[in-house]
Amino acid sequence: MNMKKRIISLVCIAALSLGLFAGCGKKQEATTEAPADGKKEIVIGFSMDTLKEERWQKDRDILMARAQEKGVKILIQAANGDDNKQIAQAENMISQGVDVLMVAPHNAEVAATIVESAHAEGIPVLSYDRLIKNADVDLYVSFDNEKVGNLQGEYVTKMNPKGNYVYIGGAPTDNNAHLFKKGAMDVLKPFIDNGDINLVYEQMSKDWQPSEAQKHMENALTANKNKVDVVICANDGTAGGAISALAEQQLSGKVPVTGQDAELAACQRIVEGQQVMTVYKPIPKLAETALDLAIKMAKKEEVKTNSTVANGKIDVLSYLLEPVVVDKDNMMDTIIKDGYHPFEEVYKNIPEDERPAK
Known part of the structure; x- marks a missing residue:
């Protein structure tokens, strides 16, 4: 052993014996400061x-x-x-x-x-x-996002198995928006094929913007002289936009509108009769x-x-x-029971004597 290596070795031995540092002579790896139990924080x-x-x-x-x-x-x-x-x-x-x-x-x-x-x-x-x-x-x-669309389509075809339908989708850049639409269209297709349902208007909404959905609904009403029987909206935001357009023509609450996400505003619209359902994804x-x-x-x-x-x-x-259908009838057993939204907020615009029992 040459003199230089001998000196390094002696220094290492001395340092280790004094507990000054570990791993002398080895490549030191970067470490993350660990919690008190010695495990690396995830x-x-x-x-x-x-x-x-x-x-x-x-x-x-x-x-x-x-x-x-x-x-x-x-x-x-x-x-x-x-x-x-x-x-x-x-x-x-x-x-x-x-x-x-x-x-x-x-x-x-x-x-x-x-x-x-x-x-x-x-x-x-x-x-x-x-x-x-x-x-x-x-x-x-x-x-199961195709099932979300299935649930929307099944709900409204049971209500109105015939008539003029409008589909207002979500962002074309969001894969889920395409899955929601596919699920709904899979349900509508037999009705469309036999002529019971006319799909009179369908459009996607940039970035899920309610204002885009409102424009689509306005265009659909204008093109069909207000003769629209059902509106399937991919989520509650687009549903809100569509309902604003329907309200301008005094059609809010008269034309069934679907949604999704169980947003507070949508739950309020459901118990007030402006929106028929939402799809609750807990x-x-x-x-x-x-x-x-x-x-x-x-x-x-x-x-x-x-x-x-x-x-x-x-x-x-x-x-x-699994997603869940929520409407006026099961609001208490789903949204309220799960504590997703407070009872007082969902029913705040409903007279107390007309509210369901807690």
């Missing part, structure tokens, strides 16, 4: 399309509460409909070394870039509620299930799924939850 990133809608604010709040309950850290950023911003925010979380990245994409196609960036750093991606298209997504957690169950599965992914534990969904590139392993 960090989940969540890239959201928007926080402009009540529904997505609920997702955020429930995920934050669940993360605290489970003792993990969650980073949440929302792009509010800006694709470039969402990509930049996701890449920021990737650079911070999140263990798993959850993504609710604004644009199902563009978000494939996020998956590629995450995978390049060895980070798995969970597609949250909305499916990312044409990418090697690791897991998809959502509701957000607490979705958010809590997604976070629990993301934690399993972070720990590299087995993740149980119950379906696969094709995204144009692969059949994505999926965990799909």
